[in-house]
Amino acid sequence: MESNKNKILKNLPAMDELLSEPWVLFYEEQLGREMVKNVFSSILAETRKAVLHDEAVETSIDGINQRAIAVLKGRVALSLQPIVNATGVVVHTNLGRSCLPIEAVEAVCQVAARYNTLEFDLKEGKRGQRNAHVEWLLCQFTGAEAAVVVNNNAGAVLLCLAALAREKEVIVSRGELVEIGGSFRIPDIMAFSGARLVEVGATNRTHLKDYGQAFTDETSMVLKVHPSNFRIEGFTSSVPREELSHLAQEKNVIFMEDLGSGVLIDLSPWGLCGEPTVKDCIMAGVDLVTFSGDKMLGGPQIGAVVGKKSLIDRLRTYPLLRALRVDKMTLAAFEKVLRMYLQGRWNEIPTLSMLTLKVEDLRKKAQALRRKIKKTFPHLEPAVVEVNDAVGGGAFPVTRLKGYGVALKIQHIGSAGTLQTLLRQAEMPIVAGASEDSLIFHVRTLMDKDDERILQGLAWLLEVKKGE
Ligand SMILES: *Cc1c(COP(=O)(O)O)cnc(C)c1O
Numbered sequence: 001m002e003s004n005k006n007k008i009l010k011n012l013p014a015m016d017e018l019l020s021e022p023w024v025l026f027y028e029e030q031l032g033r034e035m036v037k038n039v040f041s042s043i044l045a046e047t048r049k050a051v052l053h054d055e056a057v058e059t060s061i062d063g064i065n066q067r068a069i070a071v072l073k074g075r076v077a078l079s080l081q082p083i084v085n086a087t088g089v090v091v092h093t094n095l096g097r098s099c100l101p102i103e104a105v106e107a108v109c110q111v112a113a114r115y116n117t118l119e120f121d122l123k124e125g126k127r128g129q130r131n132a133h134v135e136w137l138l139c140q141f142t143g144a145e146a147a148v149v150v151n152n153n154a155g156a157v158l159l160c161l162a163a164l165a166r167e168k169e170v171i172v173s174r175g176e177l178v179e180i181g182g183s184f185r186i187p188d189i190m191a192f193s194g195a196r197l198v199e200v201g202a203t204n205r206t207h208l209k210d211y212g213q214a215f216t217d218e219t220s221m222v223l224k225v226h227p228s229n230f231r232i233e234g235f236t237s238s239v240p241r242e243e244l245s246h247l248a249q250e251k252n253v254i255f256m257e258d259l260g261s262g263v264l265i266d267l268s269p270w271g272l273c274g275e276p277t278v279k280d281c282i283m284a285g286v287d288l289v290t291f292s293g294d295k296m297l298g299g300p301q302i303g304a305v306v307g308k309k310s311l312i313d314r315l316r317t318y319p320l321l322r323a324l325r326v327d328k329m330t331l332a333a334f335e336k337v338l339r340m341y342l343q344g345r346w347n348e349i350p351t352l353s354m355l356t357l358k359v360e361d362l363r364k365k366a367q368a369l370r371r372k373i374k375k376t377f378p379h380l381e382p383a384v385v386e387v388n389d390a391v392g393g394g395a396f397p398v399t400r401l402k403g404y405g406v407a408l409k410i411q412h413i414g415s416a417g418t419l420q421t422l423l424r425q426a427e428m429p430i431v432a433g434a435s436e437d438s439l440i441f442h443v444r445t446l447m448d449k450d451d452e453r454i455l456q457g458l459a460w461l462l463e464v465k466k467g468e
Helices: 002-011 015-019 024-031 033-052 061-076 102-112 132-142 153-165 186-193 208-212 241-250 278-283 309-316 328-342 350-355 359-376 416-423 450-464
Strands: 084-086 089-091 146-150 169-173 196-200 219-225 254-260 288-292 303-307 383-392 401-408 430-435 438-442
Touching: 002 033, 015 033, 015 061, 024 033, 024 061, 033 061, 084 438, 084 450, 089 350, 102 328, 132 146, 132 278, 132 303, 132 328, 146 153, 146 309, 153 169, 153 186, 153 219, 153 254, 153 288, 153 303, 153 309, 169 186, 169 208, 186 196, 208 241, 219 241, 241 254, 254 278, 278 288, 278 303, 303 309, 359 383, 359 401, 359 450, 383 430, 383 438, 416 430, 416 438, 416 450, 430 450
Parallel strands: 084 430, 089 383, 169 196, 169 219, 219 254, 254 288
Antiparallel strands: 146 303, 288 303, 383 401, 401 438, 430 438
């Protein structure tokens, strides 16, 4: 028995033998010889272990090659790659949130490939401020006196708390102590910043007097937090920001609001109601407002802080800002997107154009996709269906976005779940929805030429499954 195992182990192919296979060359070019060698090493190690433990394992050179190819193939494709979003969720955090307008992408390319004015004042010929490229634009849209930008909104909140409330108390309503997107929790950020959280009110109701009773000599801030996707229905109440602003002013403390999504323009004419704009918050007397660049704003990942100049100036000189600073590519994209707002061209920003599509246009878009599928694959029965889309990113959580989609069943291949799994493996992966065992392509989030990508995905899927 032992000698049999030894014999198998001895007969395992040698590394040199494996590396000399002709197919290996392609992967060496793509991934380097060391990487390929590491893959073979770990497969050989696993194989030896399996043999010693009497587990079934393929020990021939062919068997080992097959396993190596499977691993190497997975490494050759880019890991961060474009996909088709057919989910109807516009600001989808897992799918990269906002898609940049092409002109913003071009601005990134220009700046990324060349030396640039990131921190250089051309007039003076000396050091400039990286923040200056976008500060005046943010002030323009929000009515704020000053602004700084950092890596993301979580960073913006952390910076404000650390710089302005470290070792002091910050009053927050219990109804707003929520977890956002699985990793952003106000109590955790607060603890990390060194500020002390003072919770007031009950989960469902917080009154002005709850805040009023919580002030001490140590209080430095009242913080209002957008509850994001979280909603309590029924017997609830919260304090309007105007009242909180008066109270904070009277007590001589900072009033800050973490707005999360950051809507710059009033979208109620398009049925998106109930979210204040950043400007509304400033007008209501909030001293500092923080928001994301890549949610409702439709730009790159960024965290903006806008508000009182005296407070923003304290943030500018706080050392943590250096660790959270924004890079040139992000700033290039952000400046371009903000200028599109300036020019009244916000509806050319993908996030906003998708959110303000007319239901009738969505229906037409779905009909066109249905026709193309039917024409290319006459044996399939695609159907136009009404669907619910979503804004995503924590904004407008209760807004029902009526949309349209194309429903499809391919019974000889499998369930809707099976079809979803397969389409994710297409050359251009497609992430689609499902309902009552139909695959659903929500058309709201489809971009230019995505119809063709869906046809290609379906053609590939029908082809690979034909032989089975
Ligand atoms: C999304 C969100 C955050 C986190 O913002 P990031 O830009 O993802 O860091 C924080 N607070 C609220 C209320 C949010 O909605």
